[in-house]
Amino acid sequence: MSPPTHTEETYSTNSVNLESQLNALNINLNLKNLQETVKLKEEELQKHQRFLRMAKVTSLRSKDPNTQVGCVIVDKDNCIVSVGYNGFPIGVDDDVFRWDKEDPEDNKHLYVVHAEMNAIINKRCATLHDCIVYVTLFPCNKCAQMLIQSRVKKVYYLEDRDELAFRASKKMLDHAKLPYEQVEMPRGKYVFEC
Numbered sequence: 001m002s003p004p005t006h007t008e009e010t011y012s013t014n015s016v017n018l019e020s021q022l023n024a025l026n027i028n029l030n031l032k033n034l035q036e037t038v039k040l041k042e043e044e045l046q047k048h049q050r051f052l053r054m055a056k057v058t059s060l061r062s063k064d065p066n067t068q069v070g071c072v073i074v075d076k077d078n079c080i081v082s083v084g085y086n087g088f089p090i091g092v093d094d095d096v097f098r099w100d101k102e103d104p105e106d107n108k109h110l111y112v113v114h115a116e117m118n119a120i121i122n123k124r125c126a127t128l129h130d131c132i133v134y135v136t137l138f139p140c141n142k143c144a145q146m147l148i149q150s151r152v153k154k155v156y157y158l159e160d161r162d163e164l165a166f167r168a169s170k171k172m173l174d175h176a177k178l179p180y181e182q183v184e185m186p187r188g189k190y191v192f193e194c
């Protein structure tokens, strides 16, 4: 085999250079894409945290001395279409139907309207189809039923409980393919440092 001619050598050196330049360009492009994706993800997370902070502030209106729950529902344009918190129904007097009664015959759980249900009922739009739900506590099985029936798109929540009502809720949401995601809040920025 004859040694490569000068032209062949130059061609081969140039092609190696070109390849390494293309590789470098590709790496740069990939890095830029990655940075863009990370930025978008970070902005998305901040949006969820902002709405969950609103849900938390909403929860402060609840008179439940044990657990205050707040719920905010937003549409596909990120406009708030409803809010709700756990409370007794309109006209049901807190002084008669007390929050602190231990008696199973007269317990708050028999009367309270859950935050999610209030938000579903209070909606200021025709339908909640494809809306996003932000709630401070994972929805119980009853609320999950209502959210599935309302055809909301996703549930973001802060706190969870390992209790039957919440386990059943997860089972149902999984089966109905309604996704849910727990969101962590930035430290020290929970409610008031908006």
Ligand SMILES: O=c1ccn([C@H]2C[C@H](O)[C@@H](COP(=O)(O)O)O2)c(=O)[nH]1
Pocket: 064, 066, 067, 068, 069, 085, 086, 087, 112, 113, 114, 115, 116, 137, 138, 139, 140, 141, 143
């Ligand atoms: O999906 C839910 C589950 C519960 N709540 C409300 C109902 C009650 O007022 C409290 C839970 O009281 P505990 O004394 O902690 O059991 O939370 C709700 O709004 N949504």
Ligand SMILES: [Zn+2]
Pocket: 114, 115, 116, 139, 140, 141, 142, 143, 144
């Ligand atoms: Zn509930």
